[in-house]
Amino acid sequence: MTESKVSLGSVLLSEAVIEARVAELAEQISAEYAGIENLYCIGILKGAFIFLADLTRRLTIPHTVDFMAVSSYGRKGAVSGEMRLIMDLRQPVEDMHVLLVEDIVDSGKTLRYLQELLRSRNPASLRSCAFVQKRRDRRAAPVDYLGFEIPDVWVVGYGLDFSERYRTLPYVSELERSGRDGAPLASTA
Numbered sequence: 001m002t003e004s005k006v007s008l009g010s011v012l013l014s015e016a017v018i019e020a021r022v023a024e025l026a027e028q029i030s031a032e033y034a035g036i037e038n039l040y041c042i043g044i045l046k047g048a049f050i051f052l053a054d055l056t057r058r059l060t061i062p063h064t065v066d067f068m069a070v071s072s073y074g075r076k077g078a079v080s081g082e083m084r085l086i087m088d089l090r091q092p093v094e095d096m097h098v099l100l101v102e103d104i105v106d107s108g109k110t111l112r113y114l115q116e117l118l119r120s121r122n123p124a125s126l127r128s129c130a131f132v133q134k135r136r137d138r139r140a141a142p143v144d145y146l147g148f149e150i151p152d153v154w155v156v157g158y159g160l161d162f163s164e165r166y167r168t169l170p171y172v173s174e175l176e177r178s179g180r181d182g183a184p185l186a187s188t189a
């Protein structure tokens with residue numbers, strides 16, 4: 001297989017645009033959960049670590065953070081194969097108000113898997129927040145709080161990577177490919 005070369009393309013979401021939207025989301029979440037004892041915020045590694053940090057630092061309600069990590073089985077390069085939990089929470093979430101925080105929803109398979117898993121643990125409530133969503137697929141997992149809808153292109157930055165590169169860019173950029181093979185870009189969750 002020919003290695004495709006990649007480079008940064010146009011900026012889809014600037015730092016300022018992201019900052020303003022994250023502040024809005026935090027305000028909305030804080031208002032809707034006003035009065036609760038604690039919101040258990042779960043970031044999905046690795047991609048959600050920056051979004052989770054920015055979002056939770058703007059919450060005005062009591063909250064705690066925890067992390068989960070998933071990986072997809074299947075052939076190398078598969079965007080969404082069979083799901084496997086590779087890191088679990090530090091404590092049970094029974095009777096807790098849980099907010100799942102994801103970087104990106106593409107097919108929705110990752111989020112749906114986590115929603116089903118967490119629901120089976122009987123939280124008091126379970127909602128999901130995603131930084132970006134690629135397509136509005138009716139079969140996709142329900143997203144209660146969404147930062148941005150984006151076109152169906154590979155994006156990097158603000159936690160999102162391409163083969164572990166570009167995660168810590170402060171903005172979101174489209175990835176430009178100059179490879180000759182038409183293989184889909186690999187996901188590393």
Ligand code: IMP
Binds near residue numbers: 107108161187
């Ligand atoms: P799903 O198809 O919704 O299950 O998404 C699978 C995973 O693929 C996401 O959690 C991301 O880790 C990754 N992913 C999908 N699209 C992109 C992208 O454009 N950039 C970086 N990662 C992506």
Ligand code: MG
Binds near residue numbers: 044045048103104
């Ligand atoms: Mg991810």
